[in-house]
Amino acid sequence: MSELLQKAKKAKECARVLSSKTTEEKNTALLKIADFLLNETDFLIRENEKDLEVARNNGTNEGIIDRLTLTAERLSDMAEGLKQVADLPDPVGESLTEYQRPNGLGIEKIRVPLGVIGMIYEARPNVTIDASSLCLKSGNAVLLRGSSSAIHSNIALVKVVQDALKQTAIPSEAIQLLEDTRRETATEMFTLNDYLDVLIPRGGASLIQSVVKNASVPVLETGVGNCHLFIDETANPEMAISISVNAKTQRPSVCNAAETIVIHQKWADQHFEQLVKALSEKNVSFVGDQKAQTYNQTIVQATEEDWANEFLDLKVAIKIVDSLEEAIEHIYKYGTKHSEAIISEDANNVTTFLNEIDAAAVYHNASTRFTDGFEFGFGAEIGISTQKLHARGPMGLEALTSTKYLVRGNGQVK
Amino acid sequence: MSELLQKAKKAKECARVLSSKTTEEKNTALLKIADFLLNETDFLIRENEKDLEVARNNGTNEGIIDRLTLTAERLSDMAEGLKQVADLPDPVGESLTEYQRPNGLGIEKIRVPLGVIGMIYEARPNVTIDASSLCLKSGNAVLLRGSSSAIHSNIALVKVVQDALKQTAIPSEAIQLLEDTRRETATEMFTLNDYLDVLIPRGGASLIQSVVKNASVPVLETGVGNCHLFIDETANPEMAISISVNAKTQRPSVCNAAETIVIHQKWADQHFEQLVKALSEKNVSFVGDQKAQTYNQTIVQATEEDWANEFLDLKVAIKIVDSLEEAIEHIYKYGTKHSEAIISEDANNVTTFLNEIDAAAVYHNASTRFTDGFEFGFGAEIGISTQKLHARGPMGLEALTSTKYLVRGNGQVK
Known part of the structure; x- marks a missing residue:
């Protein structure tokens, strides 16, 4: 035998x-x-x-x-x-x-x-x-x-x-x-x-x-966790930047790290450079869509691969949107249903995001890095399930x- | 497409x-x-x-x-x-x-x-x-x-x-x-x-x-439900016979019907013929082990197949045991972890059976036929899961x- x-x-x-x-x-x-x-x-x-x-x-x-x-x-x-x-x-x-x-x-x-x-x-x-x-x-x-x-x-x-x-x-x-x-x-x-x-x-x-x-x-x-942060129009800028830096850089090789930051255009108009600066200080490199490049011309065009896959590295993709709905569509298309977050002060948008995003953990005003058995208070973890059964x-x-x-x-x- | x-x-x-x-x-x-x-x-x-x-x-x-x-x-x-x-x-x-x-x-x-x-x-x-x-x-x-x-x-x-x-x-x-x-x-x-x-x-x-x-x-x-009834030494005879007849004959083609009746020898010494008579009146045919045949010589020797498979028919296998442990071993060997029942008035034996039998539903003094979404009060049923996840x-x-x-x-x- x-x-x-x-x-x-x-x-x-x-x-x-x-x-x-x-x-x-x-x-x-x-x-x-x-x-x-x-x-x-x-x-x-x-x-x-x-x-x-x-x-x-x-x-x-x-x-x-x-x-x-x-x-x-x-x-x-x-x-x-x-x-x-x-x-x-x-x-x-x-x-x-x-x-x-x-x-x-x-x-x-x-x-x-x-x-x-x-x-x-x-x-x-x-x-x-x-x-x-x-x-x-x-x-x-x-x-x-x-x-x-x-x-x-x-x-x-x-x-x-x-x-x-x-x-x-x-x-x-x-x-x-x-x-x-x-x-x-x-x-x-x-x-x-x-x-x-x-x-x-x-x-x-x-x-x-x-x-x-x-x-x-x-x-x-x-x-696999291809996790997103969505920074809404009303997001508190200090909070949005602090969460972005944490979710991207605190431990980039893990599944609950953020890979793409989706930003409402109106927030980006005010705070884009501040966000890029904070991430750059942590040695993060950038890819992004055309709109992101209008804010900062050093940003390289993101490929379909970039949107769809985990970098597991100090690299982030930036997507600029006109609305909550466009953000939700992007996450629906590319997300892996692991952890997704909205940074927003608009209660209606928060409710819509929490309801409509289909993922193991959906966050409001917190880093996706908390998807973890210890952080959830289980005292132990055998893994993070990405299936529904x-x-x-x-x-x-x-x-x-x-x-x-x-x-x-x-x-x-x- | x-x-x-x-x-x-x-x-x-x-x-x-x-x-x-x-x-x-x-x-x-x-x-x-x-x-x-x-x-x-x-x-x-x-x-x-x-x-x-x-x-x-x-x-x-x-x-x-x-x-x-x-x-x-x-x-x-x-x-x-x-x-x-x-x-x-x-x-x-x-x-x-x-x-x-x-x-x-x-x-x-x-x-x-x-x-x-x-x-x-x-x-x-x-x-x-x-x-x-x-x-x-x-x-x-x-x-x-x-x-x-x-x-x-x-x-x-x-x-x-x-x-x-x-x-x-x-x-x-x-x-x-x-x-x-x-x-x-x-x-x-x-x-x-x-x-x-x-x-x-x-x-x-x-x-x-x-x-x-x-x-x-x-x-x-x-x-698949290869379900067993165990009639313990102390089982109430009327109850044991009524549950046996129900579990075997009320709808023999379904997964929660009983296929084998395991009987404590001391109970069989008193009530075996009464049980066989009640089941025979419902046109049930019998196979069994050698001990069962000593009680009733018309009982045919059960094959390995008989113990292991569902009859889904008016046919039952009878196994005579000397102890609760022997009954549990038989069920461990041949059961499909669907529904198993003990008929007993001995509280210790009941506790041991409920603890040690590994099945979706383990019964005391009731028919296995109740394993069903409606009977459990769910109001509906999409099926009976036989897996553990x-x-x-x-x-x-x-x-x-x-x-x-x-x-x-x-x-x-x-």
Whole structure:
């Protein structure tokens, strides 16, 4: 039997055991993993060094090497994260509705774990621990499939996790890593409907699209955010500029960063240069439509690609419009339904924007950078869903649960 | 452009318009459709006759011909169903949570329509109207793909629906039928991610599996119910027999009918013959394990197939066990996580069963036949979900919605 099939079967067995573990048993296990991570810091850094050496020899770029690197501080942050997940309320068993039917049947809907979660992700060893802790707390077994470039780090992390679990009531194989990182093995996971209840891909757009297109196991799609700010005619100029700078520059590589700023012409007439100056000071470069170029001739004409894609960089597209409706049309055409914001003091326009824009999160007078499980108060995040089924927007522990109906009768027949 | 692509594009446009229609506008449209169905009874029956003639010429079996047949009474029931959906609360816009973060951001989660729903179903013209009414009420456009054997009926029904909508505020093409019923066209729907937000297949297991396996559009899986009754040692005999007869015989062809009765040996010692007699009077035939055969030698040995599959017929499998645990193991091995019931007067056993059985609905002292949107009080049903993501068990209007976060600030940046 292949490693995949063997581990998937084991995961299914563990999921069954895990689903009835108490909150206390799960929390004890989370804290035990935190202790072990701290105690095994030297071992983990040593194993991580093997991945780093391969990466350096391959000429991997600095950004990716940085993401791949484990340090004592980062391991300590992971341990802290585990403690925070232990402190979160347990979603499993929560009663969501309870009512009685006229025939006397009592119907209660409660939260239950999903079962087995398949996690497919790229070269970030921290995802190994984040995903493990959230799956464990929500009563799910997890089968992790990380990147080959992080394989030594991941094997070491999961060894430490399993060693910790062996001292607890939680079966150690509730958290497993697929050591076989061939692409065709990941592809086999896509159709393992008998063992996996959901797949969560985390990484670049091509990884995610490959899972969405080819998986028969249900997928929680996370991904692309081509986010817009709309600066309305009545926008407070200081606020609009502060939000623009934050949404574009605070961390340009993430999905909730702004990519296009749509500006009402009347606001632009007054404040365009001030906005360009503030962004330029943060080293932002510009593309824009013809109207934007009339305000500032250094702005390069934006291509169709520019409007449609994430820059994930210190680059912004500027579109000038005559009306709220034109702004909404532009966002409808190019947005990816992730996060969109209006900066405005006009209550009617705000209401129209919040109603008509179809996105996971629609903002008024705030930065799109807040679309995040921590900022939303979930205490944790397994990803940001960009699909409409099951969960939309930041996903915390609740997104890792399903429900079941308990129906209590005294002999009712139909 | 193909009919499919043309109609899918139109559906997406209509979904956008429909999402902001008021409850009153949607209800007016539902009632208008009901009126039109009643006024066009003769036309609809005439068109339906064309399908019936083809079916008779093809030697189609009586059960299917019966499902295909439209009568004045059935059309009147459909009109009644539309009125009932109009009476249901509108899920769209419902505020699910609302709270403030320490930084002053106000976060509200509201229900929104899914967008465009692709409905793929077999030869039941009533699904055309049921699905249309639920999609319309929940603010979704729908692209219907029915069976070629019901094509005249479906074309006529959708014509009547669209004629009705033309007299209302709802765009008439919010409800469209794909007249091209070739299999390859349905297959094209599976991957129309740019236009369809969800696919709902309704019909036999092979249709549903084909959609689940091949679709990249998210699927709401409905389907197979290999449902069990467990009669515990302490079960009240009259209640156990009454529930067994009801769950097995009241409508054997449906997914929430019982297929296997698992019986504690001590209960069987007292009441086995009484149970067999009651079921036999309803023309039920039996298969069973060796122990069951020691009680009644006319019982045929059950095969692996018998335990694993739905009979969807007046046939039942009987399994005798020594303990609750053995019953739970049998259900874990063969159940399809649809509906499972325990008949027992032992509170501890009931709690264990309700906790450990993983199914959409778990019953105590009631028939599995209640797993149904109407019986659960939803007022309507688009199907019974057998998956764990998004919706599990009977799906009413809420299952046809997604959510969005509205985030209100006064200049917050991260």
